[in-house]
Amino acid sequence: MYQVEDVRHVIADLTNSSLVVSPWLAYVGGRVRFDSCISDMLYWGTRDFTQAHWRREYLTKAFGTLPVHSRFPRTAVFETAASTAAFLAYEQTGRPSVTERHATDALHVTEDFILQHGFDYFLSSYVMLTMYENHNALNYYGQMREGDFLSGRLHRPWVDYELDDELILSCELGTAELFVDSGERFVRLTTKGRDRLSDYYALLKETGYLDKRNRSLRISHFSEMEDYDSVVQQIAPTAGDLRRSFLDFTTIQPGMRVLEIGCGSGSFTFDAGLVDLVGPNGSVVATDPAPRMLERAMMKRDPHDVPWLDFVQAPAENLPFPDGSFDAVVNMLAMHLTDIPTAVKEMHRVLKPGGIVASFHPLDFPMANSIVQEWFRPVSSLVQQPKRETTMPEKSTVPDAVAPYFRDVVCQETSTPNYYTNPDIVTRFYLESVGLFDDHLTRIPWAERTRLIEETRNNGRRLCSMHTTEELTVEYPVQMLRGIARDLNASPKGCA
Template sequence: MPDITDELPRLAPIMQNLLKENVLVGPTLTNVAVMEITQEYQNLINQEAQKLVHTYWTTELFSHPFIQPYFQKVVATNAMIDAITSTAAFYAHLRLGQEGLDESMIFVASKLLETSMQRYTPKNIFWLAFIVNAYDDYQAIQYYQPMLATDFVSGSFHRPWSIYRLEEEFKLILDYGAAEWVTHTSDMSIRLTQRGEKHLYKFRQFLEATGFLEKRAQLNRFAGFGQMQDYDDVMNTLTNTQELRSLVLTNAKLKPGMHVLELGCGTGALTLEGGLVNQVGSHGLVTAIDPSVGMLNRSLQKLKSYPESSVKFVQATAEELPFENNTFDAAIGCLFLHFTNIQVTLKEIHRVCKPGAWFTTVYGLQFPQTEPFMTEWLTPIYENNETLRNSTTDQLPSEDTVREIIDTLDETYDQVQIYPVEMIGNTFHIDKTIEFWFRAAHIFEPFMRNLPWKAQQDLIENLTNRGYQIQNKYGKEGMIQHHPGQFLQARVIKV
């Protein structure tokens, strides 16, 4: 019998297009408060999902060899519930800066999904939604196996955001041969079959290659930063933050009257308090971008104290700059590059800058395992990372990454300077440090994505407790982290 994994190459470009169009066919933005949806809106989401299934789920889907007859409509409805919820959350939180969902965003999400079904066929949209949910399901079974049937069905271990139970998915996984009962235990438990292991491997490859897992991590990072009300306080625990901003600003070769692009402006610390607006003067302009509406709202509040400043705040990502070619005289940013797709970001900066423009920034590198207190604190990650055979623990670049990318770009930079800098951080404030690492920056996301939801929460709790033990052992002075970073400056060259 044909296997659904045979369809993955054909489905890949469709998934990539959906991600570009911000139609999210699987659970996303699950780590932020925006997902705490009222019962009224849960009912509305369910109604919209049922409408989509009623209109587009046909008997042809049941009879298709890749879709088993027992694929109940309730499974399709559940998949559409997740897709509507995630897409609505994206537009509400990351486009409008709302704290929660409202009726209009739910209708917008439902309409976008319907449009996608008409463009790419309903079958393909349903399949992609099934694949994402199956990936989360199989990952949980593999991690906990043998996994109690009651734990799976409740969703509390791997999909606690779901507003439905997983009975039908449980039946499907067993009937499809992806999991089997464990007979040698007294509890009702399941484990993956060889087929299930193969599917999990293929689904993970597919979701990584199409960019879905990275998109999910990126959106959770944007939302996490936006919800950090104490972001400035947390950043101030980096005791040399001001020094790093000054390093960037002093070397940026800015002149009065320039139009300067600032990337990753956050709450405007470099833009306003750091003095960037003063460098360009009243005849210049700073266009400051950040992907988080929450951050930009705080920047706009600060701007009220700088009435004479020439600043324009824009919601955008560094990978998709909404500006014409050759717009800016210079580009600048502090501690943002390591949170982006560096290759795409450097291409975009090159595109929007004028010939001869300078790009100047500092950014963080991968976590070192050289400081005893930090190695001891993060032991659960480093040890489990070897167990999971994942080569990357954190999502930060290595010391050679940026140089290698610049050397291989078609877009030309010259007079490239890269040299080491140090970010000195006081990690003594355990809760703030953990919040920044795991709830906002998602620094260890390449490792964390290999864990189901509950395992992630358990690990964060473990690391919090270990942090307080480390605090008692090393004291405040012993918990100063010397984190490696790099200064980068390069000039845009265009033929």
């Protein structure tokens, strides 16, 4: 039977693909919709593929002598294809409705991946990922009623089948066990199961799979945030002044070709004046990974006559532009939502040598503030290492990332007031969209994550009823950074 290390390369490739095994990535609000035609298309497509490519000898390779139900391979292919279709729908449209095109693309991606890596390796990876979800839930709750585990309602609410095959396999592996208490059947992890969970987590963290899942969830939540501009205005009413100050800091000049990373709803593009500063002799390309955020930004373009502005859906970690395409790359409140080292490398790649990079981003969360401490206590209580409670960058994080690629780096730190006067907006923005505690929330079951967010919201309501606006004002540290792109292909001085 394949071990964790045997499938490392498959999980790594999975992380870098558009394939999704866990529907967490697209399960925002539980509103993913498949009409009957799409469901039938996925069902028959995955059934036909499995019948054509699955071989009984793969069972021995993947599972040794462990008992595995004959339907298990097709279930794995179907769930992967359906999850990928939902993910593609969110990624491409920002909406949960899966079309025939999404389903077709998902089937092709799934089939190509399986053929490339082998059905046995794919199935082993699928089992590992689903067992991570199952074991994670058992580890968190200590024990679960058998019915709750089989239904998946607490930890995998997106599945529409019983998890009995997975429970049997876990028991045969010795990672979980059934026991009876007061006449009722329960499931719990064994010592071997807890050890195996640690191995799974380490692998998923090292390969970037969990980070990919977190970023995709944030993109989905940002897409869902129809009231983004008003949310930011309520939380940070001085944001407009900060955007204009940052534009001056960038030293961007008229006529430049500028790339904006994470443009969101276009606040920096339009409201701060980026597109007007660049002017018709230059150009601006504004990108964002969330399609519905781009839609809102494009709506702001309608009253403006700015043919030198284009919008492109793209993540900072994978920019669809040739090397050396831009004179400047800027981002306003986007860097902290990316894989920072990968994003910085991409920004340098698309810049001309001598081009400008500029970033405005928040720094580590002010958890020492008493209001912040109490507001987020339900979630921060999960943290075992208080020095790194949140996912926000430290003062050195971005400067260290840019140092190999940029010279003459200038950093400025300041703070901006944030107002904790609306419990619903503050909780939704920081926990769901910004992903403040994602490193910790990702390790708890879906239902418990939802409960903790609601408990945090109720904490906020209580605090708002007890404190004045002044007491609910929190100073947030922010950093502005600017640098000049190094020519990494240039010969060092003194060399022929």
